[in-house]
Amino acid sequence: MTTLDRDETRAPVVVRAASAGLPLRVAVPVAVAAGVALLLAFPPYGWWPLAPVGVAGLAVATHRRRLRAGAGLGFLTGVALFAPLLAWTNLHTGLLPWVLLSLLQAGYLALLGAATAWVSPVVDRWRWAWPPVTGVLWVAQEALRDRTPFGGFPWGRLAFSQDESPLLRWAWLGGAPLVTGVVAVAGGLLVVGGWRRWSAPEGVWRPLAGVTAGLLVLVGVGLAVPTGAGGGGRSVRVAIVQGNVPRLGLDFNAQRQAVLNNHVDATVKLAGQVAAGAVPRPDLVVWPENSSDIDPLRSAAAGARISAAADAIGAPILVGAVLSGPGAGEVRNAGILWRPGTGPDLTQMYTKRHPVPFAEYVPMRSLARMVSSQVDRVRADFVAGVAPGVVDAGAVVLGDVICFEVAYDGLVRETVDGGAQLLVVQTNNATFDVAEARQQLAMVRLRAVEHGRAALMASTVGVSGFVAPDGRVSDATGFNTRAVVVRQVTLSQGRTPATRAGGWPESALVGLAVAALAVAGVLRRRREVTVAG
The missing domain is CATH 1.10.1760 (Arp2/3 complex 21 kDa subunit ARPC3)
Structure with a gap:
């Protein structure tokens, strides 16, 4: 052939x-x-x-x-x-x-x-x-x-x-x-x-x-x-405060005082229920991301309002705050522990490690401006933190991540490696909708199962709620409403195979x-x- x-x-x-x-x-x-x-x-x-x-x-x-x-x-x-x-x-x-x-x-x-x-x-x-x-x-x-x-x-x-x-x-x-x-x-x-x-x-x-x-x-x-991960059994009582905002949308920042007041007032109202014996006193209160867009470390009035809420409830509050600096034209997205009687505990503060590009900071701003002038709506760039969100609240060690950070494997895992007993996601969904909030809650459910930890999501407008180590959701709030939910949470200290494998x-x-x-x-x-x- x-x-x-x-x-x-x-x-x-x-x-x-x-x-x-x-x-x-x-x-x-x-x-x-x-x-x-x-x-x-x-x-x-x-x-x-x-x-x-x-x-x-x-x-x-x-x-x-x-x-x-x-x-x-x-x-x-x-x-x-x-x-x-x-x-x-x-x-x-x-x-x-x-x-x-x-x-x-x-x-x-x-x-x-x-x-x-x-x-x-x-x-x-x-x-x-x-x-x-x-x-x-x-x-x-x-x-x-x-x-x-x-x-x-x-x-x-x-x-x-x-x-x-x-x-x-x-x-x-x-x-x-x-x-x-x-x-x-x-x-x-x-x-x-x-x-x-x-x-x-x-x-x-x-x-x-x-x-x-x-x-x-x-x-x-x-x-x-x-x-679950074992190594626990001790429980704490945690309150989530969803203060809501006057109006959904990007202009929620123009309502900074109203948003802060909403979270203070809801916490003070909860304190009244505690004093009346209607609700057990929580060991910890969690406020969402952007609950104080007025820097409470620089504004005496804002700091005083948060202190009044912490003193009234008699428990530390994890406050989602926007802090000025460290440099000119820079800000930080932080979760800061505010203790009753003493105020902010600067040793127990988490700064968001993964700011969202083109939303919280603008990379290559001059080039991005050629595509759209909308990038200049981000006036101050958020500076990334460097340490995992491990916050010792006394009664419980928290693994704190902020908003979209829950989607990143390593950011959540590093809090558990650092000793976190309860996973916390502080978020602000006021610029989005209920679909985005539910998609984010699905991520929280996966993280709870992955690390064998109870978890919670605290949002300004919803959806907020608690998640068990098997992924079940409890006390989920509605969207665009004010709500306060209190729940007894069992803590875990062990490590799952996923946590060990990294x-x-x-x-x-x-x-x-x-x-x-x-x-x-x-x-x-x-x-x-x-x-x-």
């Missing part, structure tokens, strides 16, 4: 294998539907079983496609997910920030789509590799998105869609990255069962039984995983993703050599 004859006999086989993906006219709506399915898995919808369906849809749409097509399809999935998921970002700031952020986040799913297309030879050769390969690629994509640019934006991680799911308990073993991996593995199992026909010897029932068994194992392990589960899964991409490269090279030969 001549070389030409040999090429002619092999080439058609290669072409058929490469073109066996979904027709583009089908892949495009499948990719969009995948994004919609992922969206519906998150709060406020909460249809968590759709997360694996969305993962499967993206995998099927991008399989056996060129890298450029895979990236384009992944981008469509990303836009369908992130544009509506992040719609709360345009409520008071206009369309541009929302559009830019949504497109940026969709770009990471474009990379995932290209990577999924790239590994097609791996899952074609070993069909049962589809679940683990899908799982590690999703973890790797989120690891990159969580860190870049400007420290990343972890909103919309698969793990945060599982707050009502038995898969949430996988967080106890390996944190948010493992939960994301498990959800994506479930999606890969769906693809295994549904992609093309099985060969005659295998039939259809045996592989479907394997897929079903795999899904049941993922759910079963989740149900069997214990919760960042290693994510690193290991990312390493496996790199290995899968490398194996795909080898298989592609061999195919090219075969075709050329």
Whole structure:
């Protein structure tokens, strides 16, 4: 046989294998539907079983496609997910920030789509590799998105869609990255069962039984995983004060005195109920982020008002305050412990370590101004703190994070490593809506399970509430209302497997993703050599 004859006999086989993906006219709506399915898995919808369906849809749409097509399809999935998921970002700031952020986040799913297309030879050769390969690629994509640019934006991680799911308990073993991996593995199992026909010897029932068994194992392990960290048993009584604001929107800052008064008045009213014997005295009171945007360390009047509230309730108050300095034109977003009788305890103060770029500070301001003059609405840049949010309130050691920081694995974990017995999230949702607040509460639920700690979220306008170490929510408040909730909380001091493992589960899964991409490269090279030969 001549070389030409040999090429002619092999080439058609290669072409058929490469073109066996979904027709583009089908892949495009499948990719969009995948994004919609992922969206519906998150709060406020909460249809968590759709997360694996969305993962499967993206995998099927991008399989056996060129890298450029895979990236384009992944981008469509990303836009369908992130544009509506992040719609709360345009409520008071206009369309541009929302559009830019949504497109940026969709770009990471474009990379995932290209990577999924790239590994097609791996899952074609070993069909049962589809679940683990899908799982590690999703973890790797989120690891990159969580860190870049400007420290990343972890909103919309698969793990945060599982707050009502038995898969949430996988967080106890390996944190948010493992939960994301498990959800994506479930999606890969769906693809295994549904992609093309099985060969005659295998039939259809045996592989479907394997897929079903795999899904049941993922759910079963989740149900069997214990919760809590042990080493506790002591309890404290904690009050959350949700003072509310006169008006939602960016101009809540113009209402600084009213917001502070709301939180003082609600606390004083609680003190009256305590004095009357209607409510037990709390050991700690938690105010939300921005409860005092008047610097209480520089304003004697603001400090006096907070001291009056602390003296009335007879318990320390964790105050969310905006503090001036340290430099000119700089401010700090802080949680500061205010003790009855003595006032602010400057040794027990946490400064937010991850200010939000373009919202709390503006990187490359002169360049950003060319895109939009809206960046100058951020007049003073927030300065990042350097120490974990470990606050010793006497009766309890708190692990404090502020607002979006709850989405970052390391920031929460470092408070537990520092001895935190209760996780606290101080947040201000006055510039957003109830969907954003519920998405944030889902993150608090995951952190509670991950570290085996009771947790709470204190918001200016809601949603505020307590979370048990198994992820259950208690005493959740309404949105845009004034509320005070008091609850007895059991403390924990032990460490879960996830806390002990730290960042290693994510690193290991990312390493496996790199290995899968490398194996795909080898298989592609061999195919090219075969075709050329």
